[in-house]
Amino acid sequence: MDVDTRLLRYFAAVAEEGNLTRAADRLFVSQPALTKQIRQLEARLGATLFTRSRAGMSLTAPGRALAERVPELLAAWDRARREAANAAGRAARVLKLGAMASGANEATQDVIAAFARLRRGWRVEMRQAAWSDPTAGLAAGDVDAALLRLPFPGQDALRVEPLFTEPRWVALPAAHPLATRELIAFRELWDEPFVAARPETGRWRDYWLAADERDGRPVRIGAIADRPDDWLGAIANGYGIALAPESAARFYARPGIVYRPLSGVAPSTVAVAWAPADDADPVVRDFVRCCLAAAAPQRSGDGPGPRPDAR
Amino acid sequence: MDVDTRLLRYFAAVAEEGNLTRAADRLFVSQPALTKQIRQLEARLGATLFTRSRAGMSLTAPGRALAERVPELLAAWDRARREAANAAGRAARVLKLGAMASGANEATQDVIAAFARLRRGWRVEMRQAAWSDPTAGLAAGDVDAALLRLPFPGQDALRVEPLFTEPRWVALPAAHPLATRELIAFRELWDEPFVAARPETGRWRDYWLAADERDGRPVRIGAIADRPDDWLGAIANGYGIALAPESAARFYARPGIVYRPLSGVAPSTVAVAWAPADDADPVVRDFVRCCLAAAAPQRSGDGPGPRPDAR
DNA sequence: TGCGTCCATAACCTGGCGGCATGGATGTCG
DNA sequence: CGACATCCATGCCGCCAGGTTATGGACGCA
Structure with missing residues (x-):
């Protein structure tokens, strides 16, 4: 019997969430679509994988048996795929x-x-x-x-x-009071809202908030960005300021944003x-x-x- | 990126056969369908998996990398599927x-x-x-x-x-000259054509041809059957005779077929x-x-x- | 009793898969 | 040297599976 890895991902998501609606949300599909897929998986396997209740979906014994194998299966496919891609890179x-x-x-x-x-x-x-x-x-x-x-x-x-290494500067909205200053001391920015990376990025995020160099003062987060475009947009729109390598002044110059040298933070x-x-x-x-x-x-x-x- | 195991089976078949047409044949799909699938797999992976020539399809480096992983992947899925099915059996x-x-x-x-x-x-x-x-x-x-x-x-x-154990009898077309005999010696059947199982079934096939008990005389194969219906049909139509357990006379009685006791063969x-x-x-x-x-x-x-x- | 939270169902739309017929390239043989 | 065989690719079409939205039914909770 054939399956799509998509179907396995769906199954894994529902198994983990224990809830169709949330799983559907996470998978970026509608809940009815997910319902149908799960039912179809059950039909094809000839086994009931979940017991439904208003509390959600919980795995049955066969469901658990499957859920145990699916992650490694998906991982194995991913590895195979990448190995092929790498070989392709070499070949080309x-x-x-x-x-x-x-x-x-x-x-x-x-x-x-x-x-x-x-x-x-x-x-x-x-x-x-x-x-x-x-x-x-x-x-x-x-x-x-x-x-x-x-x-x-x-x-x-x-x-x-x-x-x-390269000095770290600060990126400010052009209208910011400090935007005209030649050199800014990091201390002056401690109370400013910052545009930060996602929390999952841990050390990296902290480093670009210079969390270690603010003398224990907490950071105010004004916005979260995952890509340069969002980041620039957030700064230009005044949601916050952000540290950036000096070269960003050249590579990410943009109207409405000003880069200024900073003292009091270690270089990058x-x-x-x-x-x-x-x-x-x-x-x-x-x-x-x-x-x-x-x-x-x-x-x-x-x-x-x-x-x-x-x- | 998602794949269907079907697609992986297709890929594996082409990789093994080195030939689209033959692989398509083996997979019971048309050759154009297979062409399309393989090309799509290549497109999705972003890698050329085969080099095409009139000699057929031969694997490239990325193709080999993938072909190395695919069988174990399919096997892993099969195992997972069966484990779930077994658990379902237990549960039910x-x-x-x-x-x-x-x-x-x-x-x-x-x-x-x-x-x-x-x-x-x-x-x-x-x-x-x-x-x-x-x-x-x-x-x-x-x-x-x-x-x-x-x-x-x-x-x-x-x-x-x-x-x-149960004695082995012989199943004959009703019109067969020996069909009226009360007891038949296996020796008398040595030159008769037999309805046999597929060659892949090895020992089992040989056993039901009583290959060991014909004194070295070769077996004549009149037809090959994989299921009782084919088997009965082949015998009734005169393509050959066959050994069968005595109980077949009751479980597979059919007009046009006669079961007779046999001497000279070990019981089943x-x-x-x-x-x-x-x-x-x-x-x-x-x-x-x-x-x-x-x-x-x-x-x-x-x-x-x-x-x-x-x- | 009304509301929120689940999952299931219905109706509809679309993209992809598979089938057939055919084309193009390239050996092979009488 | 033309007819043929062998491969793979392409074009076109029918159909189904998977997606979406809207809605229903069951149940707990305030």
């Missing part, structure tokens, strides 16, 4: 590079140019990640390498090579990251080497930072 | 019993009656298996126990408890079989106990049983 000589919005700055171009020289016939394919995925697809295996800013959650499970570190499984991959190694090489000039200008040792 | 208090056509004879009713007495509230659900599945669904985990005739392929991986043994995984299952154990109890009277008497009225 494409290095997939994840980048957090405003990940690296101008250096990115140098890196890619250097890589193109080193690996003739290869091509770098960049994909911008939303802030809700702080490893830019690396943790999920969707990319071969990523340009990220430290610290980020999941960092310890990956190889990380710091490249250079850009790093290249890759999966430990790719340690031996010559292409990934070459790419990392290019990153270190391209970063060298900037790094010297920017104070200490670990010595570049191209491996 | 159903013991699923596989039976090879003409598996057990009149004893079946006694067994089921005994089980019904021992396990109140439980119910036996019988499913007839085609000869192409010599374990009657036991090997695949579709049933909890099976009534089979020894020997059958796959026997060693299962628990088998012999119940009783009926056994109950179950999966080793169910050794500790109290319900299966009870069922086996009922089988042994119901078989006891016949086992001692062995020969006669109810009078056969071969017409």
